[in-house]
Amino acid sequence: MNIGGIYTDPYHSPTSGSSNIFGFNVPWFGGIRIIGSHNISNDDDSDDDGNGGNDSNKFITIGCDDGFHWWVLTGKFTNKSKGDIDMDFTPKAPGVGMLKCSYKPGALSFLEKEDTDIIGLQSTAVVDNIWSRLIAPPEYLRCGIHEHFKAEIKHAAVNNVNGLFFDSTIYNIAHANSESNSKSSSSSSLSFAGMRVISDRLGKIIRDEICVVGTDDGINWWYITGGNFTDKMHGKFSLNNDNHSSLSLGSGSGTCHNGIIEFDNGTIWQKVALNKTDIHSWQKETTTSTSSRI
Incomplete structure (x- = not known):
């Protein structure tokens, strides 16, 4: 499931x-x-x-x-x-x-x-x-991520790793494959390919552990726990995954600065914000009343 x-x-x-x-x-x-x-x-x-x-x-x-x-x-x-x-x-x-x-x-x-x-x-x-x-709406695939998301500038201060990111390389490869393979996943699923979200809070508690949730195909969503800061003052951290079967991040060591995460192999994750898009209005997979009984 x-x-x-x-x-x-x-x-x-x-x-x-x-x-x-x-x-x-x-x-x-x-x-x-x-x-x-x-x-x-x-x-x-x-x-x-x-x-x-x-x-x-x-x-x-x-x-x-x-x-x-x-x-x-x-x-x-x-x-x-x-x-x-x-x-x-x-x-x-x-x-x-x-x-x-x-x-x-x-x-x-x-x-x-x-x-x-x-x-x-x-x-x-x-x-x-x-x-x-x-x-995601079908036009999300046609227009690309920049129509619905934009680089976060206002609150992408220095080394704040918390937030929503895109790995544009994964996103572009996934969508290129979708255009050449008619049997590939639906466009709505592929629209999320390359998305990553990062947090160093367990609920309200700030901690040194870094957690990441992401997807490379828009369908299967993985998570990483146990990441840690190696130099928090300068935004340096390491993800807890040496066998990057789903990620091409070298050793998983990266640096966050002004909304950009760069890993030691050159992979870039860009922090993003919504661009005049009400993401909550997107189509829901199911429609259920919150007052129903089960």
Whole structure:
């Protein structure tokens, strides 16, 4: 079950209003959640499968509420065939804690339990919120990323690695292949090829660990945990992946300066911002009412 992709959270998606405290005007990245479902980190995390490999039920979410700060949360399928998930919001909202979720392709539903019935035999799960997976408009492929995203300048200060990036080489190669191969993935999927999002926050907590979620084909979304700063003052860091089967980054060592990440093999990631595009208005993979009961 591929949960990876870009989602919109209606509770945190601005659609109107004046600029926020960081000077971002609507639309901004508030309400965007990007999920990586395949771990390509070099080490096994604490939730391994007991057989020396990473737990295929685990996933990482990097999200943003204010257009500036990007945070990391973890989730795990407790029953993959049924789409049952536990997602830990404790680092972001301690009062919320662990949430029960239900995943169906294209939608991640957050559940609340109603009170049990009068004889205490049954309780009803109510959908409290839904993250919907987004599909990029077809013109996104035809026009290229620069029609919908622009290089971030205003808040791309010095060595801030947090944010949304594109590897233009991956993007251009993926789209060149799509034009020459009619059996390739859909244009809406390929539109996200080369996207990367980076965070050094576990919820609200700033830390030295760097997490990355990205995709090279717009369909399969990987994640890397355990990256670290080698010289934070000068924006130098290293990703925790020596076997870059999905990334051509040499040793994975890079430097971030003014919104540009350059890796030691010359690969460039450019930080981007929205360019007069309401990403939350893009087509959703499924349409579900947030008031439904399951």
